[in-house]
Amino acid sequence: MLFKNITILDEQFQTRENMYVGVKGDRIAYIGNRMPEEDFGEEYDGTGRLLMTAFYNAHAHSPMMMMRGYGENLALSDWLNTRIFPFEDKLTGEAVYYSTLLAMAESARFGIVSTSDMYYFCEDMARAVEASGAKANISRSITSFAEGSVKENDSYKEAVELVRNYHGAADGRILIDASIHAEYTNTPVSVWEVAEYAAEYGINMHIHISETQSEHEECKMRHEGRTPVRYLDDLGVFGTRTTAAHCVWVEDEDIDILAERGVTVASCPVSNLKLASGVCNVPKLLSRGVNVAIGTDSVASNNSLNFIEEMKFFALVNKGQQHDPTLITPAETLRAATQAGAFAQGRADCGVLKEGGKADLIVLDTALPHMKPVHDLATNVVYSASGSDVVLTMCDGRVLYRDGLYLTVDIEKAIAETEAACRKILAQL
Amino acid sequence: MLFKNITILDEQFQTRENMYVGVKGDRIAYIGNRMPEEDFGEEYDGTGRLLMTAFYNAHAHSPMMMMRGYGENLALSDWLNTRIFPFEDKLTGEAVYYSTLLAMAESARFGIVSTSDMYYFCEDMARAVEASGAKANISRSITSFAEGSVKENDSYKEAVELVRNYHGAADGRILIDASIHAEYTNTPVSVWEVAEYAAEYGINMHIHISETQSEHEECKMRHEGRTPVRYLDDLGVFGTRTTAAHCVWVEDEDIDILAERGVTVASCPVSNLKLASGVCNVPKLLSRGVNVAIGTDSVASNNSLNFIEEMKFFALVNKGQQHDPTLITPAETLRAATQAGAFAQGRADCGVLKEGGKADLIVLDTALPHMKPVHDLATNVVYSASGSDVVLTMCDGRVLYRDGLYLTVDIEKAIAETEAACRKILAQL
Numbered sequence: 001m002l003f004k005n006i007t008i009l010d011e012q013f014q015t016r017e018n019m020y021v022g023v024k025g026d027r028i029a030y031i032g033n034r035m036p037e038e039d040f041g042e043e044y045d046g047t048g049r050l051l052m053t054a055f056y057n058a059h060a061h062s063p064m065m066m067m068r069g070y071g072e073n074l075a076l077s078d079w080l081n082t083r084i085f086p087f088e089d090k091l092t093g094e095a096v097y098y099s100t101l102l103a104m105a106e107s108a109r110f111g112i113v114s115t116s117d118m119y120y121f122c123e124d125m126a127r128a129v130e131a132s133g134a135k136a137n138i139s140r141s142i143t144s145f146a147e148g149s150v151k152e153n154d155s156y157k158e159a160v161e162l163v164r165n166y167h168g169a170a171d172g173r174i175l176i177d178a179s180i181h182a183e184y185t186n187t188p189v190s191v192w193e194v195a196e197y198a199a200e201y202g203i204n205m206h207i208h209i210s211e212t213q214s215e216h217e218e219c220k221m222r223h224e225g226r227t228p229v230r231y232l233d234d235l236g237v238f239g240t241r242t243t244a245a246h247c248v249w250v251e252d253e254d255i256d257i258l259a260e261r262g263v264t265v266a267s268c269p270v271s272n273l274k275l276a277s278g279v280c281n282v283p284k285l286l287s288r289g290v291n292v293a294i295g296t297d298s299v300a301s302n303n304s305l306n307f308i309e310e311m312k313f314f315a316l317v318n319k320g321q322q323h324d325p326t327l328i329t330p331a332e333t334l335r336a337a338t339q340a341g342a343f344a345q346g347r348a349d350c351g352v353l354k355e356g357g358k359a360d361l362i363v364l365d366t367a368l369p370h371m372k373p374v375h376d377l378a379t380n381v382v383y384s385a386s387g388s389d390v391v392l393t394m395c396d397g398r399v400l401y402r403d404g405l406y407l408t409v410d411i412e413k414a415i416a417e418t419e420a421a422c423r424k425i426l427a428q429l
Numbered sequence: 430m431l432f433k434n435i436t437i438l439d440e441q442f443q444t445r446e447n448m449y450v451g452v453k454g455d456r457i458a459y460i461g462n463r464m465p466e467e468d469f470g471e472e473y474d475g476t477g478r479l480l481m482t483a484f485y486n487a488h489a490h491s492p493m494m495m496m497r498g499y500g501e502n503l504a505l506s507d508w509l510n511t512r513i514f515p516f517e518d519k520l521t522g523e524a525v526y527y528s529t530l531l532a533m534a535e536s537a538r539f540g541i542v543s544t545s546d547m548y549y550f551c552e553d554m555a556r557a558v559e560a561s562g563a564k565a566n567i568s569r570s571i572t573s574f575a576e577g578s579v580k581e582n583d584s585y586k587e588a589v590e591l592v593r594n595y596h597g598a599a600d601g602r603i604l605i606d607a608s609i610h611a612e613y614t615n616t617p618v619s620v621w622e623v624a625e626y627a628a629e630y631g632i633n634m635h636i637h638i639s640e641t642q643s644e645h646e647e648c649k650m651r652h653e654g655r656t657p658v659r660y661l662d663d664l665g666v667f668g669t670r671t672t673a674a675h676c677v678w679v680e681d682e683d684i685d686i687l688a689e690r691g692v693t694v695a696s697c698p699v700s701n702l703k704l705a706s707g708v709c710n711v712p713k714l715l716s717r718g719v720n721v722a723i724g725t726d727s728v729a730s731n732n733s734l735n736f737i738e739e740m741k742f743f744a745l746v747n748k749g750q751q752h753d754p755t756l757i758t759p760a761e762t763l764r765a766a767t768q769a770g771a772f773a774q775g776r777a778d779c780g781v782l783k784e785g786g787k788a789d790l791i792v793l794d795t796a797l798p799h800m801k802p803v804h805d806l807a808t809n810v811v812y813s814a815s816g817s818d819v820v821l822t823m824c825d826g827r828v829l830y831r832d833g834l835y836l837t838v839d840i841e842k843a844i845a846e847t848e849a850a851c852r853k854i855l856a857q858l
Binding site: 065066068069070072073074075076079102105106109110270272273274275276278279299302303304305306309312313316317319320322323324325326327329330368369370372373374375376379380383384385386387388389406411414415418419422 | 499844848
């Protein structure tokens, strides 16, 4: 496909007008201000439109799609114990497959091409991601409260099996990460053993860290004053490329460790506000050189995958929390939504609009009233755009969503099957 | 028009499916679960759609449309002094007319039918609102630092003239309010005199109160420890129906006064976060019986009129700020976005979906992936919907926006003229 006469946000998120961008296979083959000689197939008229790199969702639980709006206005423990856990207890592989498929469709609609996705029934998730044409780093999250080795647990065996069967599948669109659910849901032995298998297979790690104050403080009580970051570092967790979701309550020494170990923080501002967990101090993390990406968390606590909206929350809650309107520039927000997420997922050549890079692209309609006037286009994308302004989403050169149509997912079926699975589960509760 | 087979959110924001809603003239003439015998003209197929009352924007400065994204990431004083004030100094009536027209189009696109709009060049604003088919409570905000009476000031004369020429114009769509810009921008005499003219003409009052901590504290230093609310109450400002924008820093005794005087607080969560002013304590205001509505403030500090997004911020920042996820239900949010705003504007029969009420209605597309599944539809509207899910906006029975088309505004012209006005002003700076 050749995007013609289109405005782009370049690698620095600067505006360049009247550009031509040619896609060949799964790569961006040409970026220039002249019509290329090479034939790239379909010509896309970019008048009144913006082309930029697509979004990378650094923390999600796609199958929780079924629990969107289920269990609202509850304290965290009530929410988990009376709504989420009983519902999850009834899940099936089929329910997870269609929920993930629906999540991938919604992701494409909002410009997300790749998701760091932690849950279980992961083979069903992988099949859905493969069918959807999207990318995902899928991890079977492990919890273990029992003494002794975790290696005989079904979850551990599933995790290892998943790596063998799906790591690098679908032309590399699917990667498998290791996952320790969190410090408070695992014994030191299980943390150690999962870290070891991540190192053995050379795969990434995905983990929840310091989401709530109580979790953070209780860890210190359990482990001789050590914070979750310190404790996990002592057990060798950060020896591989790691995404740490939330990090709302990390302390100064934790930030030093995160920076030193190259850990990515996946900040989930909407979920953290909605569950009243707090606000991740992104300006401080960035100033210390930590890679900060953006995650939606699950739609059970968001309640959407609207990534443009998530970017606005990301920037604004930090201005508000620090009482400083100068914090977090639009370029920093866009970088977190794109490059930082791709880096966290270990996806080379992704997340940057450049020749030779993967063709993970979105087109926004910028001719709409709420995008006018334009003093700075990147600012309008972060603060003025609506999630639905995405009119085209391309992943590895393949169009997943365009003008209301889902080109890889039978959307009616995905919705109907997800709703049917919901009804079936609710009938058992 | 007759909406057929449509789901509605009723007066209590409960879902009722397969309903029929008939509109006659500017009123809702029929709501029922059967096809009415009366002919209401065009039949609208409501399959997969939701009908609800439209939104009332309780605090805005529409002509600042031109300054969207102009002056970002600045401290408040820099923002005002280096960007906003110099720009405003070059405004013209024509620039204000087209900016307001564009703001009304964007409002309609996001489901807002009526705006409490404080600015100057108000006759130009009124002409634009009239042409747009929308409603507005327009106020010429008065600032006065000089000793003596404000009555000889041009701003005061303009305000009085505006009431004479436009109060109740366009079949009552346009109402004129009085406006004291704020405590810190007026002398006690000017506050007193403007309050007096509001009482004399029997019109509403619109005023900024305790937006920033410094403004709040400096008032106490200037006025023997009295807060802005106390000081303004002593000068008789709340003798007429009043909208107090922001109220981020109000104290307990202030809240008692606001409740007793029936003052509406227009909370502007996005603007307050973006300018790092703080978070209005909405749960406390509601628990004391204060009418709380929602405002976008201007797009210079928002940067959109996306009211669904504003509702999400409204609910979430309060959960986050109070560390309590149970605060602010979807119904409370929807009431603030509709009934509370209509009440603040003094618009009888508005803001509630009922027979005999004004036909201020919006239709949302609820068949989209991000609105599925449905455990509770009101929850999905507040937390999952995207601003652009609004597919029809009707004001007083007239369709302003439908499926991407602006039926009352020449949108290309409004955008082009606003952009031209911007360029002209920027060339002078």
